[in-house]
Amino acid sequence: xxxxxxxxxxxxxxxxxxxxxxxxxxxxxxxxxxxxxxxxxxxxxxxxxxxxxxxxxxxxxxxxxxxxxxxxxxxxxxxxxxxxxxxxxxxxxxxxxxxxxxxxxxxxxxxxxxxxxxxxxxxxxxxxxxxxxxxxxxxxxxxxxxxxxxxxxxxxxxxxxxxxxxxxxxxxxxxxxxxxxxxxxxxxxxxxxxxxxxxxxxxxxxxxxxxxxxxxxxxxxxxxxxxxxxxxxxxxxxxxxxxxxxxxxxxxxxxxxxxxxxxxxxxxxxxxxxxxxxxxxxxxxxxxxxxxxxxxxxxxxxxxxxxxxxxxxxxxxxxxxxxxxxxxxxxxxxxxxxxxxxxxxxxxxxxxxxxxxxxxxxxxxxxxxxxxxxxxxxxxxxxxxxxxxxxxxxxxxxxxxxxxxxxxxxxxxxxxxxxxxxxxxxxxxxxxxxxxxxxxxxxxxxxxxxxxxxxxxxxxxxxxxxxxxxxxxxxxxxxxxxxxxxxxx
Numbered sequence: 250x251x252x253x254x255x256x257x258x259x260x261x262x263x264x265x266x267x268x269x270x271x272x273x274x275x276x277x278x279x280x281x282x283x284x285x286x287x288x289x290x291x292x293x294x295x296x297x298x299x300x301x302x303x304x305x306x307x308x309x310x311x312x313x314x315x316x317x318x319x320x321x322x323x324x325x326x327x328x329x330x331x332x333x334x335x336x337x338x339x340x341x342x343x344x345x346x347x348x349x350x351x352x353x354x355x356x357x358x359x360x361x362x363x364x365x366x367x368x369x370x371x372x373x374x375x376x377x378x379x380x381x382x383x384x385x386x387x388x389x390x391x392x393x394x395x396x397x398x399x400x401x402x403x404x405x406x407x408x409x410x411x412x413x414x415x416x417x418x419x420x421x422x423x424x425x426x427x428x429x430x431x432x433x434x435x436x437x438x439x440x441x442x443x444x445x446x447x448x449x450x451x452x453x454x455x456x457x458x459x460x461x462x463x464x465x466x467x468x469x470x471x472x473x474x475x476x477x478x479x480x481x482x483x484x485x486x487x488x489x490x491x492x493x494x495x496x497x498x499x500x501x502x503x504x505x506x507x508x509x510x511x512x513x514x515x516x517x518x519x520x521x522x523x524x525x526x527x528x529x530x531x532x533x534x535x536x537x538x539x540x541x542x543x544x545x546x547x548x549x550x551x552x553x554x555x556x557x558x559x560x561x562x563x564x565x566x567x568x569x570x571x572x573x574x575x576x577x578x579x580x581x582x583x584x585x586x587x588x589x590x591x592x593x594x595x596x597x598x599x600x601x602x603x604x605x606x607x608x609x610x611x612x613x614x615x616x617x618x619x620x621x622x623x624x625x626x627x628x629x630x631x632x633x634x635x636x637x638x639x640x641x642x643x644x645x646x647x648x649x650x651x652x653x654x655x656x657x658x659x660x661x662x663x664x665x666x667x668x669x670x671x672x673x674x675x676x677x678x679x680x681x682x683x684x685x686x687x688x689x690x691x692x693x694x695x696x697x698x699x700x701x702x703x704x705x706x707x708x709x710x711x712x713x714x715x716x717x718x719x720x721x722x723x724x725x726x727x728x729x730x731x732x733x734x735x736x737x738x
Contacts (some may be wrong), residue, residue: 319359323367323428326360328441330421331721334714335445335508336452339500341475349475353714357417364424376427381666381727385720388659389419391625395652399628412629414713421717425724430732435686435725436526439515443527443535446512450542453497453505457545461493471498485547486603495545504706504715506548507697511718513539514558514696515689521567522685550703558696566679566688608642608703615641618650626653629710644701644708660708667723667730668694674730683733690726697722 319326333340333352341349368376396412429435456464461482468481476498483502485491499505512535519525520532543551563571618627618637629651632638639650649657668691675687697707697719706712707719 319356319363323360323364323424324434324437326356326363327421327425327429327438330356330360330717331438331441332445334717335442335449336498337474338498338712338714339476340471351414351475351713353717354414354417357421357713357717360424361417361420364428368427377430377728377731379670379727379731381663381670382423382426384659384663384666385419385422388656388663389416391652391656391659392416392419395625395628395656397628398625399630402628402630402633404628404630408629408710411710411713415710415716418713418717419720422720422724425721426728429725430728432526432683432686432729435729438725439519439527440531443512443516443531446509447535447538449497449499449505450509450538453495453499453542454538454545456497457493457495461489464493464496468496468498476500492547494547495542497542501706501712502546503548503550503704504712506543506546506551507554507700507704507706508715508718509539509543509546510548510551510554510558510696510700511693511722513543513555514693517559518562518689518692519685521562521570522689523680524682524685526682526686526689548704550700553703554696554700557699558692561695562688562692611641612643612646614638615643615646615650619646619654622650622653624653624655626651626656640705642704644705647705647708664694664698664723667727670730670734671726674733678733683729687726687729687733690722690729693722694726 319329330353333356337352340352342352342355392415429438456467459467464482468476469478472478477500480487483494483496485494494502496502496505499508516532516535516539519527520529520536525532543555559570559574563574614637618632618639621637622633627633627639627650641647641650645657645660648660652660671687671691671694675684675691678684679688701707706715708716710716
């Protein structure tokens with residue numbers, strides 16, 4: 250076997266489920282008829298649409314294999330959701346049907362439907378049970394209650410649509426928890442996760458290298474698919490005289506930086522682990538792509554999140570990385586490499602730049618909103634008075650002003666219960682492959698929670714793909730912790 254064949258064999262073994270033994274979402278007797286019927290339907294639609302609209306024909310052609318993956322297995326459906334979240338998070342279906350559904354919500358809805366059907370067909374299966382799942386349900390009910398309370402606060406059709414996408418993204422917590430159970434399931438998901446965001450980082454770096462004109466020209470081609478026609482190229486403080494920010498196809502550089510920060514921390518911890526779940530060369534490749542991409546988003550929250558997440562791992566498990574990491578930072582600073590990034594970070598720490606000062610104003614306004622509406626917040630619409638507004642760069646203050654202190658309390662209970670369970674499970678198996686997997690997931694959770702002090706996209710209804718990443722991470726921690734604690738072998 251040649252080296253290229255060996256690499257291909259390794260990747261195939263990492264990614265592809267062992268289909269003869271897989272837990273299919275549809276009864277096996279129905280799979281072949283469904284697949285044939287879907288293929289015939291797709292072929293007919295492509296033929297009919299090709300004469301009328303080439304773009305629609307291409308969209309349907311791409312949709313057929315995605316639909317097959319979703320029908321075959323919930324797990325492969327979750328891969329599709331992850332790929333869309335990474336590469337086309339804001340793309341819409343090119344036909345308006347009363348409203349314009351995004352590819353993300355179409356795929357997420359299909360996965361949830363298949364999961365429900367699967368649950369109904371497999372009545373004898375023992376589903377995981379834990380109080381953290383009940384806490385998640387309670388939190389989502391609180392969000393719905395807050396949404397209903399705010400109905401008289403300027404809701405638009407877009408508000409209803411955004412909240413529906415928020416709920417869809419949150420509900421994906423349950424398919425992840427119930428179906429990504431084994432270590433192999435998580436390994437395959439991580440490979441898709443790393444591959445999708447590695448590709449997004451590569452695309453972002455290529456666009457960044459091409460400069461503003463290339464970025465503008467290429468991303469403008471996504472306008473027919475619902476992408477913005479203004480502010481396509483993003484700069485620090487929206488000032489073209491300042492450095493351009495890397496966005497890939499994610500529109501918002503801060504959100505993209507946060508998503509990449511999670512992947513970067515997962516890859517770093519897996520790369521230094523004694524028992525990595527993925528090959529080190531895969532993790533190293535992802536690090537080489539995502540690390541410069543995170544820097545070039547100029548998202549200081551993402552930078553701090555990565556440092557704290559990796560620092561926690563160094564303190565609790567792999568202390569040997571402290572010395573080379575510190576020396577590397579000293580050498581970089583001494584050589585003047587990255588002085589622009591360091592200056593931007595220092596400006597933020599000193600509260601001197603306009604973006605940080607604006608955040609301080611947002612925090613004060615959010616605290617006033619919470620003071621006036623402490624219990625259940627103001628919902629998801631406009632602020633109740635002219636002098637107040639509801640946008641704030643913090644997941645904790647966003648939850649508190651939207652859903653009140655009761656909602657914030659439930660949110661913190663969910664995060665704490667899952668994190669505590671993960672920590673307890675890690676303490677039990679820290680010297681095993683499961684221990685290194687849990688350590689990576691917990692480090693990523695710390696990264697998310699640190700970023701949450703400075704940005705809001707993990708709970709913002711206009712960023713459902715980021716809400717999905719938040720719940721994906723917590724569902725993985727919960728599922729793997731329960732597996733370890735109930736069956737340590």
